[in-house]
Amino acid sequence: MRHETVDTLNRKADKAELGFWLYLMTDVIIFASLFATYLVLRNNTAGGPSAADLFEPRYAFVETLILLTSSFTCGIAAIAFKFGKKQLGLGLLMATIVLGTAFLTLELLEFGTLVREGHSWQASAFLSAFFTLVGTHGFHILIGLIWAAVTGGYIMSNGLTRNAVRKFTLFSLFWHFLDVVWIFLFTIVYLLGELS
Amino acid sequence: MKSERSFKSWVSLYVFGFGTSLVLSVASYLCVTQGWFGDASALAALMLLVLATAQLAVQSVCFLHLGTNPRSVFKTHTFIFTLSMLLIIVVGSLWIMQNLDYRMGMSPDEMNDYMYEQNKKGF
16 A cells, blocks of 8 residues: 555656645645634624624625535536546636636625725724635635636647646646635634624 | 546536535525524534534545545545644634633733732742
8 A cells, every 4th residue: 555655656747736735735724823813803893893793694605606616617627627628628617717706706895895884904803804814715716716717728728738637637626625715714704703 | 647437427526526515505504594593502603613514524525535545645644634733723722812811801900919819829
């Protein structure tokens, strides 16, 4: 078993995937720190509104469905590319980008509404922690969208080379990871916030 | 990335993961908006965390392809290690800050008396 494991790692794609995976694991630690900060500070509203007053679960639920669907289309796109189905893969990648952009737009609209109503990150420790946590996730989504567009362009101009498939596998890993982080954002920030 | 699985079996794995995640998301949303647990908010919070963890498990297997086969075993090991780090960071922070809050949560006069008592004990 051990010998077999080392043997498969000799493949370039597997090595790249493990290296990228280790980066994602360090990202988990960043999000863990931000979640811990948010959980500690969430009741320190400085007399302002709390999570239950500010957030609309229905709005966050729509965002959840959009991101989950984009994670799904991205996964199917990765398989399609693996099996050489270029057109199907590109179509699904386009769907992923559209859904990801919709998600980011909804998030920025929510931020805009909060700031306009005077609940910006300066208002309280709770809001500082909220904007840092959700904003960091949103920033990752933005980077993911740029990455998706670049990889899509690469596949369109260079065709489905082995390298292109490997690059796309890493992107799909990143995108699925962001959806997993969002599950906990949705649960802890929006749903648990509504309970208390 | 050649694999033994056929295209169809990959797609059905993803459809299964997507469907299950969808059901779990809808369940946690309804749990809050329909007030399934009434006033028992601690129970509802526990339920939400269980649903989120279940979804984490489903997506880890179906989307992130964690498992025990030789091609993913390193990923699985580092993932479990990172999750334990995550729990230490989050639970540890909450524990320490709760404790601090409890100990500092008194009026200045009470704090003076408390410190006076503590000083009498000596270091």
